[in-house]
Amino acid sequence: MTREREQPTEPTPTPPATGKEQYAWLELSRATPPKRSPTERLADFLEVYGCYDEATAREQAHRCVQCPEPMCVQACPLENRIPEWLLLTAEGQFLEAAALSRATSNMPEICARICPQDRLCEGACILDGKSDPVAIGAIERFLNEYAFAHGVTDSASVAPNGRRVAVVGSGPGGLACADELAKRGYAVTVFEAQSVPGGLLVNGIPAFKLEKGVVERRIDFLRHRGVVFRTGVWIGKDITLKELQRHFEAVFLACGAQQARPLDIPGADLKGVLQALPFLVEKNSDLPLAMPKTDVAGRRVVVLGGGDTAMDCLRTALRCGAKATVCLYRRDEANMPGSRTEYDNAVEEGAEFQFLTNPIALEGNGDGQVTQVRCVRMQLGAPDATGRRRPLALPNSEFRVLADVVLVAYGFDPTPFPADSDFAQIARHPWGGMVVDEQFMTRLPGVFAGGDLIRGPALVVEAVRDARQAALAIDRYLACRPAGGASPSADAVRAARAQP
Ligand SMILES: Cc1cc2nc3c(=O)[nH]c(=O)nc-3n(C[C@H](O)[C@H](O)[C@H](O)COP(=O)(O)OP(=O)(O)OC[C@H]3O[C@@H](n4cnc5c(N)ncnc54)[C@H](O)[C@@H]3O)c2cc1C
Ligand code: SF4
Structure with missing residues (x-):
């Protein structure tokens, strides 16, 4: 399933300092790493994004203003030493930068790919608002792929301590x-x-x-x-x-x-109603499963929930040939818990979202097969104990969404x-x-x-x-x-x- 990965070449020489480095972001926009078109990526399960080349990684790292009190470090759960490795990257010292990134993370190449950066490091970047934030995740990915490609990852075992x-x-x-x-x-x-x-x-x-x-x-x-x-x-x-x-x-x-949270509405036991994780495991891995396979090709798939799992279900169903995929989420777009980038990618791939929508019952045909979801429209009320605005049902707002398969992504x-x-x-x-x-x-x-x-x-x-x-x-x-x-x-x- 893995594509041949980019093989970054030797670091390019450090350009002479101009004194204008702190303002590079004014002249240089944030660059998205190579991204495959929705049509191309819907035909397989390979990654959506590729890796920066060296020149782009250096340029993008130059956009960092080297804040004295970097908010990105505070917003990264690992307190990664982001400005330090960005500076080294800008200077072309990729292996040194990668070593620094490894010092605080045990899987930087993985976090770089799947952290919701918009809510973490990049969401706290001081450039966010003035311009686009520094592309911290994409640079972290480049550095660590570079280190792997050069066989410099410190994997050697150390002397046993006997415990x-x-x-x-x-x-x-x-x-x-x-x-x-x-x-x-x-x-x-x-x-x-x-x-x-x-x-x-x-x-x-x-x-x-x-x-x-x-x-x-x-x-x-x-x-x-x-x-x-x-x-x-x-x-x-x-x-x-x-x-x-x-x-x-x-x-x-x-x-x-x-442990999946159960769906507690009438019709939850109809045929075609499935928990999200077994569906994702079936479609994405070779693990043996003690359940029949789910065919979504040519069918209407409705996903309940608004987090990462819901978006992964929509995008997996689309790759498996679903005729339409609709996500029903009871809060609004701004309050979705999932990653913004992955939401944008799901929309690009053809997933539909119905916000402020709460399913209240599933309805089926004579064979006990689910055919539609009965829903009500919601509005956001006062904040609850967690600080999030509580969704409230709007009276007389019932409507139905057609469904052949319903995937429940209500969390675990x-x-x-x-x-x-x-x-x-x-x-x-x-x-x-x-x-x-x-x-x-x-x-x-x-x-x-x-x-x-x-x-x-x-x-x-x-x-x-x-x-x-x-x-x-x-x-x-x-x-x-x-x-x-x-x-x-x-x-x-x-x-x-x-x-x-
Ligand atoms: C569909 C989906 C998409 C997600 N997407 C993202 C994302 O994009 N970005 C992100 O940061 N997070 C994402 N997450 C969340 C993230 O995957 C989890 O927070 C993270 O994996 C938790 O790590 P963990 O090691 O605690 O547990 P897990 O990754 O769940 O690993 C637990 C392991 O323990 C094993 N195990 C359990 N009980 C036993 C036992 N008794 N004996 C032996 N083994 C046992 C299980 O088989 C499993 O392999 C996603 C989660 C889901 C479900
Ligand atoms: S991508 Fe994740 S691990 Fe990497 S710097 Fe940002 S928050 Fe930290």
Whole structure:
């Protein structure tokens, strides 16, 4: 599924300073990286954007005004040292800039592709409003692709410190924690329930936003660092907490939030009504699924919800030949939680959006097949406890939208452990998130957690931030404890999995 990636060439020489660098943005507009046409991209699942060339990356980095108190750094959950690596990029020192970007991020090439930059670093850029913000994400992507192309990514393993940590879940949270610990000499084993590592990076986020090969390359990088992956192992079912603790000195739980929120309106059980994530997994990955395939070719697909998942469903359905795709969202365009860029891309690709629209019932035919969605129009009232304006139904505003397939993208709750497993004893909030202290430790000593499991559905970059802080906390926690524990052999894992 991966296209041949750009092979950036050697850095070009630094141009002489003119003293006008601070004002480069006045003369130079923001450049969009190469972008494939909607017609071309609807024919496959490859990424929409390509990479800047060197000259464009340097020019675009020149647009940074080098603020003394950069707001972009504060707005980046990883506090990436953005102005510093932009300056190095502008000077053509690409490898040095990439090294600086790696110093604060465990997967900069991934965050660069899928962070909603308009809400994070670029949304805080001082140029936003006066001109367009600096293209931070596109430059971060260029730098890290450049480093990979030149084989300069610091993946070497370090001297072992003799201590073992288990990571449960191989999404961005698990991967980042494993990376940070391996860098400190820990022997890290990542346990993943699915047959392929990567979590939502491979099983949820479609390849047109993040090609699978990019994630596989990052996982290979971790293997090279010495991280061991055990896939197809469901912790809490195949292996108990007690067994993990016998073999590892600390445990990091990064099981995500993949429990779909149910649709609670009449008709939710009609044929053709599906949860978003299984649909995305079926269309975007090779994972075996215990459900029949969904054919959307030539059909009208209605998506309920307004976040990243909803937009990914619309765009996936269009790539699978849907006749029409309509998103029904109860708030307005300005209040959509998803990324602005991905919304614009969805519109370009032909997705329709009906804002201030709330489905109240699904209706079907005599075969129990969904045929339409009954909706009401909404208006935004006073802000609720979260500060967002509450949507209220407009009286006498009912109408219907035709539908052959309805995809429910109402969000997710933190992934539970089986009720009879010893993981069920770990304290959770009433809404399902695992309780952790400021050191990311659960109520059980030595058991840490992070990512969507503790905060509910969030962002990749936030899972990476949690994982980095948790790895530091695990390191501190183990530093004051004597070494102990033995690694479970492959036979032990197999034996544990074979248990009823
Ligand atoms: C469709 C979709 C699109 C998204 N798009 C974006 C986007 O564009 N940008 C962005 O920043 N974020 C996006 N997100 C959110 C982002 O993917 C998540 O915030 C992020 O992946 C959370 O990382 P995590 O490591 O906490 O969990 P996950 O990525 O969910 O990984 C958890 C892993 O744990 C495994 N696991 C669970 N329980 C067990 C167990 N008992 N034993 C072993 N393994 C277990 C799961 O199989 C999974 O692989 C999107 C989410 C979805 C659903
Ligand atoms: S990690 Fe995300 S928020 Fe931070 S600089 Fe990169 S793209 Fe921006």
